[in-house]
Amino acid sequence: MEESETRRIEEEVRRAVEQAKELQDSASSLVAKASGEEQSMRQRASALDSTIRRLRSSIDSQLAHKLLDPKLADKLEEDLQKARCVIADGDASAFLPSRAQVGFLRMFLGPIDVRASKKDVQLKVKEEYNSYRDRTALLFLLFPLALLILRSWLWHGCLPAFPVQLYQAWLLFLYTGLTLRENILRVNGSDIRPWWIYHHYCAMIMALVSLTWEIKGQPNCAQKQRGVQLFLQWAMMQGIAMLLQNRYQRQRLYTRIALGKAKRMDVVWGETAGVDGQLWLLCPVLFIMQGFEAYVGLLLLRTAFAGVASEWQVVFCGFLLVLMAVGNFVNTVQTLMVKSRFKAKMKKSKSRQELN
Structure with a gap:
């Protein structure tokens, strides 16, 4: 047996x-x-x-x-x-031939091909990117708002160093995550404008440098932390703009996909996000935010050169803020000009069809 x-x-x-x-x-x-x-x-x-x-x-x-x-x-x-x-x-x-993988991805992930072989996987990558932006837009608004409220109610007008540095560390995590996702989207065929990736590179560097920036308290705390306070106020405006962009941009993208003008992997940014009524609301917010960003950068440079806060981090962050504000403004104007030319061409084409 x-x-x-x-x-x-x-x-x-x-x-x-x-x-x-x-x-x-x-x-x-x-x-x-x-x-x-x-x-x-x-x-x-x-x-x-x-x-x-x-x-x-x-x-x-x-x-x-x-x-x-x-x-x-x-x-x-x-x-x-x-x-x-x-x-x-x-x-x-x-x-289709894939785009070359940039050094930023190789630095974090090594020589790994991140191009998805199936379309549903590519679209899942984009959906996760949009979800990440939705989550971070709300935090971008609430985090600095909480710091400013606590500054007035609990900290007697003087921000302590730890919560500010915690916020700066979160900014570094945020922009690193955005940049990784955007580079992966580009490898998978998304038509993200290069400037926005460069902008996030600058924001990453600024967040990293600001972590080494000593947050000084009393005496003269209000004067020494004026740049930090304005930066937090600008961050709140950035959060509002991000919420508007995330709300409106997909409507425009879905229309362009239906017309065969865009691919499902494309990403549309704020100034191309919506129809005319939406742009009347969004464009002033974008331009005001860009002007305020430049103002905060110039204020940091002035406080450094005036001797109030002469650390190199103040000069570096001020320069980067001005650079990003100018780049955002130029990119927004260029995009609106392209949109205007496209509308003029469409009207001209429509009038020709009516005449025929």
Whole structure:
């Protein structure tokens, strides 16, 4: 009885080993076949992507030399954009040439390919990015608001060092997380404007430097902490602007996706976020925030050069705030000009159709 049981177990083990070998052979054959088909798809996708780029360049060249009717050029450009969105928003996007991974990602993650092979995974990355922005926008508003309220009610007008440094550490975590997610989105085909990533690089550096900034108290606490107080007030305005952006921008993006003007992986920023009524509300908030950001930076530089707070961190943070304010203003104006030209072209095209 025991011998028969032993033989049965030995036979089952032998069959399991044979099945494992057969499974490995089948998997190897399938992977080899899939690799060959994948390489073929990559070549086709790369060839089509190059063709679309070449056709766009040819249209621009013909239009510049007045060899092509502007109305026809607009139609051809629109068709090419729709074709690009079709392959970028479908399963074929996994076979498109990927953008080079930037040094920032390699520094944190090493030489790992972060490009998702499936479209649903790519969209999950974008959904997580939007969720992260929604969560941090509320904290961006509430964290400095709590510090300013406690400053008046509990700390007698003088901020202690620890809560301010805790907020600065949170800012470093926030901007590092945003930058990592945005670089991963770009690798996966999202059309995020480079300036916003550079802006977050500057914000990361500023948060890191501000952690070493000694928060001085009495005497003359109000004068010494004037820059910190204004920075917290600006951060509250930033939180309000982020909430408005997150609320409005997706409405505009969904419309552009439906028209074939954008891809589902794209990210639309505040100044392109909404329709005209929304922009009337959002643009003044953005410009006021940018002006206040520059004012806080200039105030920090003035306090440093006046000898009130002469630490190098004050000069560095003041310079970065001015730089970011100027960059944000230029980028916002450029985006609004592009939007205005696009609307003018659409009106012109519509009037032509009505005349015909």
